[in-house]
Amino acid sequence: MTVQNIAPDAIGAAEVDALMQGAIDLHCHSGPSVMARALNHEEALAQAAAAGMRAVLFKDHYYPTGPFVDVLKEAGKATVAEPIGSIVLNNSVGGINPFAVEPALKTGAKVVWMPTVSAANHIREGHRKSLLPTKGKMLKQVALSAVDERGDLLDNVKQVLDLIAEHDAVLSCGHLHISECWPLFEEAKRRGVTRLLCNHPSYTVGASLSDIKELASMGVWLEHSICMFIPNRLKCYEGDFLKAMIDAAGVGRTFFGSDMGQTNVPMPVEGFRGIIRLLLSLGYGPEEVRRMVSTNAAQLAGIGANESAAKAKVA
Numbered sequence: 001m002t003v004q005n006i007a008p009d010a011i012g013a014a015e016v017d018a019l020m021q022g023a024i025d026l027h028c029h030s031g032p033s034v035m036a037r038a039l040n041h042e043e044a045l046a047q048a049a050a051a052g053m054r055a056v057l058f059k060d061h062y063y064p065t066g067p068f069v070d071v072l073k074e075a076g077k078a079t080v081a082e083p084i085g086s087i088v089l090n091n092s093v094g095g096i097n098p099f100a101v102e103p104a105l106k107t108g109a110k111v112v113w114m115p116t117v118s119a120a121n122h123i124r125e126g127h128r129k130s131l132l133p134t135k136g137k138m139l140k141q142v143a144l145s146a147v148d149e150r151g152d153l154l155d156n157v158k159q160v161l162d163l164i165a166e167h168d169a170v171l172s173c174g175h176l177h178i179s180e181c182w183p184l185f186e187e188a189k190r191r192g193v194t195r196l197l198c199n200h201p202s203y204t205v206g207a208s209l210s211d212i213k214e215l216a217s218m219g220v221w222l223e224h225s226i227c228m229f230i231p232n233r234l235k236c237y238e239g240d241f242l243k244a245m246i247d248a249a250g251v252g253r254t255f256f257g258s259d260m261g262q263t264n265v266p267m268p269v270e271g272f273r274g275i276i277r278l279l280l281s282l283g284y285g286p287e288e289v290r291r292m293v294s295t296n297a298a299q300l301a302g303i304g305a306n307e308s309a310a311k312a313k314v315a
Contacts, residue, residue: 008277019276019289021052024297026084026111027199027223027257028056028268034134035061036263041068042077044261044268049080051269054294055303057084057110061117062092064100066108082303086111088174089160090118095144098159105167110301111197112164114174114184115144121177122204146180153183158191165192170301172197175204178211185220195300196220200259202245203228203236209248216249221300225259230274232265243282251288255296
């Protein structure tokens with residue numbers, strides 16, 4: 001069904017509700033955090049479960065979130081939607097630090113993000129003051145890169161890649177520049193990492209449409225941040241540009257994370273409702289939308305893989 005030229009607000013609630021079932025958010029900024037958050041991890045999981053979503057990944061720029069996953073599971077809070085942990089390799093965990101990655105992967109983390117607030121690219125582009133503000137003054141970030149002055153991948157990055165491969169986890173490029181992403185993903189593949197992610201490719205990463213197409217062709221998944229496309233204070237792109245990026249990678253390699261949880265913006269669940277409306281209004285059919293808000297993310301992160309393997313074994 002083509003619904004092009006229909007305004008997002010004209011999409012029926014029932015159609016949106018149906019596509020919310022099984023949706024997955026691999027980029028939720030719930031708290032606690034040194035950054036202002038509108039909801040905590042338990043509330044984010046509860047809201048996702050109430051909407052019929054399948055999983056939520058907690059992302060914080062300053063600490064690993066895996067232990068919260070264990071706490072929620074032990075408290076019986078994870079019976080509907082699955083909580084997922086992650087670690088972001090900023091200065092607060094020692095940078096691109098294999099000694100921080102190993103325990104994180106053993107305690108609920110499924111995604112390892114390269115540096116974000118500590119990335120040299122993030123700082124160089126002037127995002128340090130305008131993006132990701134904290135609740136108070138903090139130590140000045142030491143700029144981190146994945147490559148040396150010759151463009152060769154650093155040894156500590158290679159150690160981290162080996163750990164990601166060993167645990168079959170997801171590697172995200174974080175806020176590295178696109179020029180760093182190429183050697184990162186190429187070396188990751190050589191070392192056996194099969195789950196590759198480029199988040200908000202046009203924002204901070206600086207990927208062009210041709211870059212997005214090439215990333216997809218080498219097996220990288222492209223995640224777009226919902227907050228950047230639906231009406232709210234963080235919106236910075238229009239629907240036509242989103243469609244161009246989706247078409248560059250293909251529906252089969254594209255998915256959405258809310259990148260929400262900040263104060264004074266819609267809740268992550270409402271963000272998903274908004275992007276579903278926008279995608280339908282851009283002319284994508286229900287099954288294409290379902291791939292981009294649910295099944296593609298499940299495939300990337302291996303969500304439900306154990307269930308499928310168990311069913312196959314029984315059969």
